[in-house]
Amino acid sequence: MPTLDDIRQAARELDGRIHRTPMLTSSALNERFGAELVLKAELFQKTGSFKVRGLLTKLLRLTAEERGRGVITVSAGNAAGALSWAARDAGVPATVVMAKTAVPAKIDAARGYGATVELVEGDLIAEYERIRDERKLTGVHPFDDEDVITGHGSLGLEVLDERPDLETVLVPVGGGGLISGVALAVKLVKPGIRVIGIEPEQADVVSRSLAAGAPQKLPTARSIADGLAAPVCGTRNFPLIQEYVDDVVRVSEESLLEATRLVMSRTKLAVEPAAAAPFAALLSGLKTQCPTAVVLSGGNLDVAKLML
Template identity: 75%
Template structure:
């Protein structure tokens, strides 16, 4: 497993290439959630999500032969945009495999950054693997990759550098890439900090994996927080979460929707539902506040027509 030196090295390599996103406080949110909350605003990151951290770090570490073949990933949307942007920046051809039912704005974003988008029905992972092997492309897994995890660790470093008084970090969880990196950095810097992952009740493959004692699959995962509906728990991610995360909690889709609306109303931040999931855990009382709580606002690529419908 990578250590703190590797995370710091990743952060150094990303410096100047991506944004150092702000920590935002809101007295209205403190009153709403009955907690002292600070938001790590990754919705202001390049491509509108945290995903560029890990994916760009991965691309920077590819060999010349891997770069020449071109890169491919599979994604609900944000990883697709991140790979497309990072590959364009690096001068690499990129292919992304997405569900035909993915958020249209996320599909168009990947195309706008120059990626070849393959829309498929059914087994996304199977389609990704088949296209990768047939075209001899270099696979960039969106979460189950040590370089991707290490790149995401840069977010954890920034949280504790900017707010060393943070007691609890809340992180949205899909396949586990983001929380793996954040928890690694946070726990190695301050072992006593509390790291809590939050999943939708209907897309809880990581919680199921921890309960089963091994990575599980959940091909039927669905949620209004589309970015968290991962069909599998990554093998590497399972190990990091098992070793570094204090607790996993599940929240309802209805709480995610209501929290998204409340946060948008109180702060004017256009966060996507996946980014609201950690705050939904406070809203539903699934997490007991303790000291200063940092919540990772993971992205802002929301489908406005879906989340704001009456």
């Protein structure tokens, strides 16, 4: 299990390579929910999402031989962009496996950073493993990896460094990479803080895993919040979620869409639906101890979906 020292080391490695994203406030949203909310704006991060924290941390820690073989990951989009960007700057060939139905802008971003994009159908993880093994590439899992977790933990350190008075942190949940890193970091620094995860009802693999007592796999996972539609809960993420996350709340597709529109209209921040998930929970009645940090995880959105 990663330690606080591991997370602090990752933060030092990332310093100067990525952005220290701003923490913003919105009086309109505070009034709407009767709460003091602080928005951690990771949509302003390199490549437009938090993912670069963990993926760059992993890339920095690979051996020369592992880099020389080229790297590969599997992604709904944000991890693909993050690894592609990090690999380009390091001069490492990158391949990303994505669904043919992925958001076009996210596919274009990965290609724009110079990665080879493999668009596949069916089981993404199986296709990723097949291509990795056939081409003898170095696999970089988008969330089920200790280096990725510690990199994401840097976000938790930043949040508490800026607002040590926080009582709650709301975090979008996909396969568990972000929430496991953030929860570990903030709980080790401030044990009494509450960490609440939010995931789509149609991609609730973490809730199902917690109920079963072991990581689960969904037959399908589709959501307007494509960044949260992971079909599996990471085996390394799961015990951290069990120990350090206080609750995981499920939200509907309708509330995700409403939350995205609400955040965009009140803050003028172009968040993707995955980033708006905490506000979907607030719209559905979630009450928190304040001040509350809300992690706006990314801004790589498919504008067409908001027109539905």
